[in-house]
Amino acid sequence: MYRGLITATVLAASITGASAATLDTVKQRGTLVCGVSTGFAGFSAPDSQGNFKGLDVDYCRALAAGVLGDPTKVRYVALTAQNRFTALQSGEIDVLYRNSTQTYLRGTTLGLRQGPVNFYDGQGFVVKKDLGVKELKDLKGATVCVAQGTTHEVTLGDYGRANGIDWKPLVFDRVDTMYQTFFGGRCDAMTQDASALAGAVATAAPKAEDYVVLPQTISKEPLGPFTRNGDEGWSDIITWLHYGLVEAEELGVTQANADEMAKSQVPAIQRLLGASGDLGSRLGLDNKWLVAAIKAGGNYGEIFERNVGKASPLKLERGLNATWSKGGLMYAIPFK
Ligand SMILES: N[C@@H](CCC(=O)N[C@@H](CS)C(=O)NCC(=O)O)C(=O)O
Structure with a gap:
């Protein structure tokens, strides 16, 4: 009982320490520490050179590009199903992108936030x-x-x-x-x-x-990112990164045309890409953070197709992961 109490206290202390503004920590460190799987083809798996590839990895890259201006500034920490949440609670990683299902109990008992679903699975x-x-x-x-x-x-x-x-x-x-x-x-x-x-x-x-x-x-296995409770600013960035990638798909902004589209006269595109509205600064980021994020690996549709879609060995249909306008569940909250 007594020993359990000490362990709980130490854990609570380390959670508090780790919840200090993650954005500042990442900027100071100059590297994002992303928790991924040990090997799950299509989502996060090392290739023959040991470089992690996949849909979850592309979210880590897009986040590093948006926050640090460079998609390669990521250190990947390979985590098993068993140790993934502890690694986040203790502050070993900044964010967990690891085919993790969101559930009521995980959302209410782990001291963690569940970000928007980036893959609807079963x-x-x-x-x-x-x-x-x-x-x-x-x-x-x-x-x-x-x-x-x-x-x-x-x-x-x-x-x-x-x-x-x-x-x-x-x-x-x-x-x-x-x-x-x-x-x-x-x-x-x-x-x-x-x-x-x-x-x-x-x-x-x-x-x-x-x-x-x-x-x-x-x-139902809604897969998505996890962050720590008590750092709303960082959790907001994770949230809006996903919506930004989906909004980019809805608006036809791609990896190849993101710079060009930033000059568009369409107000929704201007706001998304930081040409008007100063939206990035409200998250403590550059207003053009989503241009950098989209240039890292494309919009949501491009990330899906390359890693798990018809252009990949997995050959999955978009299904529930299509945008809402095409009968799926991917729906970006408006950028305004
Ligand atoms: N989505 C499920 C399962 C996630 C999971 O860990 N799947 C295993 C395979 S069943 C996996 O990806 N393993 C790869 C690894 O451990 O790196 C969950 O969140 O519990």
């Missing part, structure tokens, strides 16, 4: 095609590989109990071991975010065409 299943599985109830009695410390571990149990499917979870604390085990044939199915399954099949499967991601999903 928990899916992958199986070997020759197993002949067509729907989830065909997985009765199946061994299912699942990662520890994720939303999936809990949802798998809940769904099985509610629907009378007695699947047997095989739980892994390391995702690389989970992939090796599944593709080695030890589990009948593997479950995680449907996007992650597409990435795993595209990059880790011995023969991608032998596997199928089932069309059903069993949960």
Whole structure:
């Protein structure tokens, strides 16, 4: 009891220390420290040279460009599902961009803020095609590989109990071991975010065409950034970065034309790109911060297509991640 109290006090003290204006810390350091995954193709994974690539990584780059004027001024910290939130609470990282699902409990109990969703996902299943599985109830009695410390571990149990499917979870604390085990044939199915399954099949499967991601999903997995409570200024920057990238897509501002578009006569484009309205300064940033952010990796649509869309090995549809005007959920709050 006494020891628990000391630990809690030390943790609370370190959270307070870490919540001093993150923007100032980042500017003084000259580098953004971004928490990402240890390896999740399409979102954040090191390439053959060890450089992190992916949708989440492009958010880190856009943020560094917007805040520091240089998308390369990022130090990536690879985090597992288990240690990601502690790394943010303790101040080891400035922001977490790591395919992390937003939930009520994570939002209310961790001392963290949940930023706007940058990828709407759902928990899916992958199986070997020759197993002949067509729907989830065909997985009765199946061994299912699942990662520890994720939303999936809990949802798998809940769904099985509610629907009378007695699947047997095989739980892994390391995702690389989970992939090796599944593709080695030890589990009948593997479950995680449907996007992650597409990435795993595209990059880790011995023969991608032998596997199928089932069309059903069993949960909503809204993925987005996390920041610390008590630093509204920094959380606002994370929020408006996402809306800026979506607004850029809606207005046709791209990586290639951002400088040119800054001279546009369209008031909404002028405000977004800092030609009028002084919006950046209200966040403690340069008024043209979003020009720099968009030039780092493009607008939301460009980031999506390059990393996880048709131009990528994952080949995902835009679906819910299309802009609202095209039937999706990506909708930017107006810049005015
Ligand atoms: N979105 C889920 C799952 C996120 C997650 O950690 N997924 C694992 C695979 S199931 C992953 O990306 N692992 C890569 C890594 O650990 O670096 C959550 O927030 O709990």
